[in-house]
Structures are given as structure tokens and as C-alpha cells.
Amino acid sequence: MTVRDVAVEILLQIEKNQAYSNLLLNSMIKKHQVNSKDISLLTEIVYGTLQRRDTLDFYLEGFLKKAKKIEPWVRVLLRISVYQMVYLDRVPERAIFFEAVEIAKKRGHKGISSFVNGVLRSVQREGIPDLNVIKEPDERLSIKTSHPKWLVQKWIKQFGFDEAEKMCESNLLAPSQTARVNQIKKTVHEIISELQSKDISVEQGDLAVDAIKGMKGNLALTEAFSEGLLTIQDESSMLVARALNPKENETILDSCAAPGGKSTHIAELMKGTGIVHSLDLHEHKVKLIKQQADRLNLKNIQAETMDSRLAGDRFTKESFDRILVDAPCSGFGVIRRKPDIKYTKSQQDVLKLAELQKNILASVAPLLKSNGVLVYSTCTVDEEENRGVVETFLNEHQNFERDESAINNFPEKLHPYVHKGEVQLLPHYFETDGFYIACLRKKG
Numbered sequence: 001m002t003v004r005d006v007a008v009e010i011l012l013q014i015e016k017n018q019a020y021s022n023l024l025l026n027s028m029i030k031k032h033q034v035n036s037k038d039i040s041l042l043t044e045i046v047y048g049t050l051q052r053r054d055t056l057d058f059y060l061e062g063f064l065k066k067a068k069k070i071e072p073w074v075r076v077l078l079r080i081s082v083y084q085m086v087y088l089d090r091v092p093e094r095a096i097f098f099e100a101v102e103i104a105k106k107r108g109h110k111g112i113s114s115f116v117n118g119v120l121r122s123v124q125r126e127g128i129p130d131l132n133v134i135k136e137p138d139e140r141l142s143i144k145t146s147h148p149k150w151l152v153q154k155w156i157k158q159f160g161f162d163e164a165e166k167m168c169e170s171n172l173l174a175p176s177q178t179a180r181v182n183q184i185k186k187t188v189h190e191i192i193s194e195l196q197s198k199d200i201s202v203e204q205g206d207l208a209v210d211a212i213k214g215m216k217g218n219l220a221l222t223e224a225f226s227e228g229l230l231t232i233q234d235e236s237s238m239l240v241a242r243a244l245n246p247k248e249n250e251t252i253l254d255s256c257a258a259p260g261g262k263s264t265h266i267a268e269l270m271k272g273t274g275i276v277h278s279l280d281l282h283e284h285k286v287k288l289i290k291q292q293a294d295r296l297n298l299k300n301i302q303a304e305t306m307d308s309r310l311a312g313d314r315f316t317k318e319s320f321d322r323i324l325v326d327a328p329c330s331g332f333g334v335i336r337r338k339p340d341i342k343y344t345k346s347q348q349d350v351l352k353l354a355e356l357q358k359n360i361l362a363s364v365a366p367l368l369k370s371n372g373v374l375v376y377s378t379c380t381v382d383e384e385e386n387r388g389v390v391e392t393f394l395n396e397h398q399n400f401e402r403d404e405s406a407i408n409n410f411p412e413k414l415h416p417y418v419h420k421g422e423v424q425l426l427p428h429y430f431e432t433d434g435f436y437i438a439c440l441r442k443k444g
């Protein structure tokens with residue numbers, strides 16, 4: 001199968017089965033033994049086409065008017081072809097046309113291949129339509145950046161038009177790769193010079209003191225990763241354990257812990273002492289926490305499969321020094337990494353998730369000691385989750401208050417975004433994931 005054959009197959013499965021783009025891409029690369037030089041083109045076509053799906057449909061609309069019903073695979077093929085024509089300078093148009101026609105012949109018949117050829121030739125001849133013909137600003141932003149209109153309208157209401165526009169545009173960029181240094185084993189400077197001596201160019205991160213950035217290629221394949229010196233993690237996520245601020249020998253609950261990014265960070269900050277109880281609802285995901293703890297040689301993590309809404313049946317009241325609720329959320333902060341999120345998540349999902357987050361917080365709150373710290377975090381930017389959930393929690397739990405101590409020690413460049421013990425990072429502020437962190441304390 002050629003790169004474009006595989007791209008059509010992946011995009012079709014995402015559409016039909018709502019498969020996760022990142023997981024499916026990795027498994028298809030393995031299944032079809034895509035060679036390393038083709039992986040970047042495949043990734044670019046799959047993510048680019050997915051990121052710009054609605055824009056591409058808008059471009060194609062005028063050329064498809066006379067067509068009766070278009071089969072899903074034909075639409076996907078046209079989308080990837082127009083994506084390459086419009087956004088990828090280095091791919092010659094004759095290669096795009098030739099491959100599109102070959103795929104259409106293989107998957108369909110001669111009639112379909114002439115149809116595909118005809119549509120693409122018309123796009124080439126007449127050019128793509130100007131997006132400025134869309135008069136309504138919210139509709140134009142929705143089509144231009146390929147975010148559903150309800151979400152664009154919600155973000156305009158929440159952040160204002162300019163901020164919403166910046167966020168939608170930055171969601172189209174490729175995510176950066178950062179890693180956390182396991183500071184039990186090496187300092188950030190030691191790791192940087194070690195990697196540089198192997199011609200891997202890296203530098204210190206911008207926001208988190210544990211971060212290195214700028215690496216190209218797959219970090220999971222490096223020696224430093226398999227030796228447990230590094231964990232791939234976005235810098236915004238690294239701020240969560242710093243906000244929790246665990247101390248050596250403490251007892252910590254991480255109530256939604258898989259795949260273990262933050263549990264392992266907490267365990268590292270405790271230098272392998274004390275205990276981190278890491279819960280997750282799904283058994284297969286709990287295995288991932290154990291794998292990460294083993295890779296990093298962390299003995300102070302105890303991972304268990306459990307619904308954290310039932311944690312009160314398993315643990316005694318007031319038994320934890322600190323609790324983290326890194327909650328299941330809509331994920332609107334990680335659209336760069338998982339573009340499918342913007343098409344699959346609905347406002348109803350947001351409301352359900354906010355309810356689940358409130359229930360998890362309410363269940364774990366009694367397990368925290370007096371003066372203990374509760375951190376609630378999400379990788380979303382949605383106000384009905386995030387701030388809305390914290391406000392409901394504080395109204396219903398008068399024995400809790402906002403806690404500014406740890407979050408005020410964040411690097412100075414974050415200060416404009418820190419307010420009363422909470423921080424909302426949007427992806428365009430520092431090219432990180434969009435992330436929300438709130439620190440609360442149980443009154444003594």
C-alpha cells in the first residue's frame with residue numbers, strides 16, 4: 001500500500017468508527033510497515049487533512065454540486081488530494097493526481113477515477129474559493145479553522161473574538177515535543193549535555209523546571225527514555241505536580257492516574273519515598289501506569305483499578321496529605337494532538353463530564369487531611385468544566401478554600417495567567433497544550 005492508500009484508510013476509520021487518530025496512526029504504521037522516510041508525509045497528510053476537514057469540504061463544495069451521492073472513501077480521497085494541493089508545497093501536483101486516480105481505480109471503478117480526476121482538474125484550473133465570501137465572522141472562523149460552529153461561538157462568548165481566533169488558529173499547528181527529566185537520576189543540565197554529545201539537539205523548557213524541549217524524532221526510541229531518564233510530557237502537564245507540591249514521605253492520592261504521567265512525576269518529586277496511590281477506572285490503563293513506574297524504577301507508586309467515586313469504600317477519611325484529580329475532560333486543550341476531538345465532542349459531553357468531575361471531587365474530598373492540598377486539573381479550556389466545577393465544589397464544600405501558595409511560585413511568565421490559585425493556559429500563550437489547574441486547601 002502507498003502512503004496515500006494508508007492515509008485514506010486511516011481517515012476513513014476515524015470517520016466511521018470514531019477511532020482515535022494518534023492510536024490508529026501508530027498501529028497502521030506498524031501494520032503496513034510504513035518506512036521511516038514515509039512516516040512524516042503520512043503523519044502530515046493524516047493530521048493536516050483531519051485538522052482542516054471542514055475547510056477542505058468548503059473548498060470542494062462548489063466542485064461537487066452536480067455529483068449525486070459521494071461515497072465516504074471518495075470524499076476522503078478528494079480531501080487528502082486538495083489538502084496536498086493547497087497546503088503542501090513540496091508535493092508535485094502530478095504526483096497527487098496520479099495517486100488519487102490510482103486509488104480511485106483500485107477502490108472503485110473507471111467511472112469514479114474519472115470523476116476524481118475531473119474534480120481535481122477543476123480545482124487546479126479554477127482555484128479554491130475565497131473564505132471571505134462567508135460574511136458572518138463566527139461562521140467564517142469556524143470554516144477557516146475547521147472548528148464546529150457551536151464551539152467557536154462558545155469560545156467567542158468565553159474569551160472574546162480575538163482570543164478565540166488565536167486559539168482556533170493555533171490548534172492547527174503541529175504540537176511541540178517536550179520531555180520531563182527524571183531528576184532522581186539526572187539534572188536537566190546533565191541530560192541536555194548527554195543528549196547533545198549524541199548529536200540530539202535539545203534545550204531547557206520554557207515553563208516547567210523539569211522540562212527539555214526541541215527534540216526531533218521519536219524520543220521513545222532513545223536510550224535516555226528506555227533507561228528511565230525521560231518521560232514524554234507536555235510542559236503544561238508538568239506544572240500539575242509542581243502545583244500539588246508533594247513532600248518526601250507523604251501519602252498521596254492520584255484519583256484519575258492513567259497512563260501515569262503525573263503519578264510518576266509526583267513519585268519522582270518525592271524521591272521515591274512515601275506512597276502514591278494511583279487509581280484509574282480501566283484495568284488496561286492501570287497496566288500502563290505500572291509499566292511507566294517500572295521503566296522509571298519508581299517503587300513508591302501503587303496502581304489500582306478503581307472508580308474513584310468509590311474511593312471512600314477503600315480508603316479511610318483524612319488519610320491523604322495531598323490529592324490530585326486530573327479529571328477526564330472534553331480535551332479541548334489538546335486538539336493539536338488529537339484533532340478528532342473537535343468533531344466528536346459535543347456540548348452534551350461537556351455537561352456530562354463536568355458532572356463526573358464534580359462527583360469525583362466530592363468523593364475524594366473527605367479523604368484529605370486537614371490543611372491538605374487538593375489539585376484539580378484538566379486538559380481543556382471549557383469554563384463549564386474548569387472554573388464552573390471549582391465554583392460548585394467550593395459552594396458545596398465550605399471546609400475548602402482556594403490555595404495560592406504553590407502556584408504563586410510558578411515562573412514569572414505564567415503570573416499574568418494565575419489568579420487566586422488557578423491558572424488557565426490557552427495553547428497559543430506558550431505553544432503548550434491548553435491546560436487548567438486549580439489548587440484548593442482543606443481548612444484546618
Ligand SMILES: C[S@@+](CC[C@H](N)C(=O)[O-])C[C@H]1O[C@@H](n2cnc3c(N)ncnc32)[C@H](O)[C@@H]1O
Pocket residue numbers: 237255256257258259260261262263279280281282285306307308309326327328329360
Ligand atoms: C486526563 S486522564 C488522566 C491522565 C493522567 N493523570 C496522566 O497524567 O497521565 C483521565 C483518566 O481518568 C480515568 N477515569 C475516568 N473516569 C474515572 C473514574 N470514575 N475513576 C477513576 N478514573 C477515571 C480515565 O480512564 C483516564 O485515564
